[in-house]
Amino acid sequence: MKALCWHGKSDVRVDTVSDPEILDPRDIIIRITATGICGSDLHLYDGVTPTMEAGDIIGHEPMGIVVETGRDVRKFKKGDRVVVPFVIACGSCYFCEKTLFSCCDTTNPGADLAKAAMGQAPAGLFGYSGMMGRYPGGQAEYLRVPHADVGPIKIESDLSDEKVLFLSDIFPTGYMAAENAGIEPGDTVAIWGCGPVGQFAIQCSWMLGAGRVIAIDRVPERLEMARVHGKAEILNFDNDPIHERLMEMTGGRGPDRCIDAVGAEAHGAGSLDAVIDRAKQAVGLTMDRPHALRQAIMACRKAGTLSIPGVYIGLLDKVPFGAIVGKGLTVKSGQTHVQRYLAPLLNKIEAGEIDPSFVVTHRIPLEHAPAAYEKFRDKTDGCIKVVIKPGMDGSDLTPAADTLRDETESIGLQAGLSRDGGMPPVLA
Incomplete structure (x- = not known):
């Protein structure tokens, strides 16, 4: 499969890597349909996060379709559409029982590295360094999801990916x-x-x-x-x-x-x-x-x-x-106890109380991710939030900031979106 891999400061590349496999009977494999570039990914891109290694697959805001399940998985079947939280939690340790999922005691293979830096180890995270478990991340075509019955949430409505994707983080x-x-x-x-x-x-x-x-x-x-x-x-x-x-x-x-x-x-x-x-x-x-x-x-x-x-x-x-x-x-x-919030926040989306897709400014295929990281880091081209869609046709790219600009103009607000245009008066 293709995946976005870290190779050093300001150096991320789309590499061909091995497809993920079921390693534990509680795993699922999903085909990624949408995944975000997060602001915290820039700490990896800028080289300030320790314990990264060349070839690490990054990304922790994924969703997709289940293509394989381990024999002990009960909540999901092939074909289910799911959003995956960036926190990997077992659901049964002291902290998970208190719904403090980002503090899970059992899911971080990099616990010794984390303890040296923090005193104790938090939960494992997708795509976020050795001290967080070195789990392959979600800026890829496929993803292995451990402890599937504890993590993802099934999307049973016809809401678009962009309306539910950000439940991941x-x-x-x-x-x-x-x-x-x-x-x-x-x-x-x-x-x-x-x-x-x-x-x-x-x-x-x-x-x-x-x-x-x-x-x-x-x-x-x-x-x-x-x-x-x-x-x-x-x-x-x-x-x-x-x-x-x-x-x-x-x-x-x-x-x-x-x-x-x-x-x-x-x-x-x-x-x-x-x-x-x-x-x-x-x-x-x-x-x-x-x-x-x-x-x-x-x-x-x-x-x-x-x-x-x-x-x-x-x-x-x-x-x-x-x-x-x-x-x-x-x-x-603290890192977010994502699993605690998935169901109530999905309810808010389904009830029309919020449409999270308002933050999206750029939609790209996986192959364009290295350039998108540079834009996102440098805050150019109106880049606020990038959604990667593996398999997307590059001809379908969304012009930068068009959605925000159109909405702004439609309600008669003439504040400039460029750095040269100035800002509207501060509201007091």
Whole structure:
């Protein structure tokens, strides 16, 4: 089969590899019909995630059709259409019984590597390094899915792939981020990062009762998506002094809940701490650039909550922990317990409460994935979310950002989607 394989920093290639096989009677094999490129995949692409090896198959947002089942599989049969969560969980260990699926004790063959870095090992993940189990990922034509009766969810309706695909990761991740934030009715929620996870964190903050959502980014088309689809107030950190603006917008109190949907590679727009982060990262003195996290800690109101769905890799430098203690902040983070959210969030999609496909800007065949990674990393061509469709005809490619642009123009919003066009006024 063909699969997208990691070969080093900024080097991913479509290789021909062995087809997956049933290795355990609880496995299924699926033929991939759609799979996403996730923001956390960029940590692999940028070479900041340790324990990767050349030839590793990457990707952790897959769905497809069951083509083979192990003899002990009870939930699925050939021909079933399924979405596969990125977390691999056994369903029966101490943590799985508490629905803490991303902390599963039994599914990570790279446990020793993970323990050296973290103290204990979390669950295995698809396509995400040796310390997370070195499971072949889903940016491929086929995928072996272990513990099938615990992981995937069957799609029995005729909803399109793009409406349900993001149950694999970013929709549940955005929901758990909002849930971890402890949102109370009427709260002001500030969200750093308007990539796909940030977009879903915006949507889910409204679902959980937020009275106001403020979205922070620098990329015009991502801010526009947050404004048009997320109904969020927007701040562009290239133009706005974020801390000062947040204080102004909240009467000096600060946002009640802050969500860091950026993670390890924050830009920082030339701020001194961001410059130092980049310099240290360049010479191997740090893996992470936590500018957004520092900013969220400082802005969050006293006794507020900080939720961190953004992925961090290692030790963070100059994090103002004194502010966390001094202000009495609650901090919650972690990989998403995806299995916990699959059924209730699918119900929301089926009920028409949300159409997750709004984030998709690019649809490509597998062969175009290396170029798409570069676009996604560099945030060019209006690239916000890429869906890979193995077997797709390249002539069917979706022009970049056409969907968002058409929707924007249709409701009379003339804000530019290009970097040269400027941004609409910040809503207050």
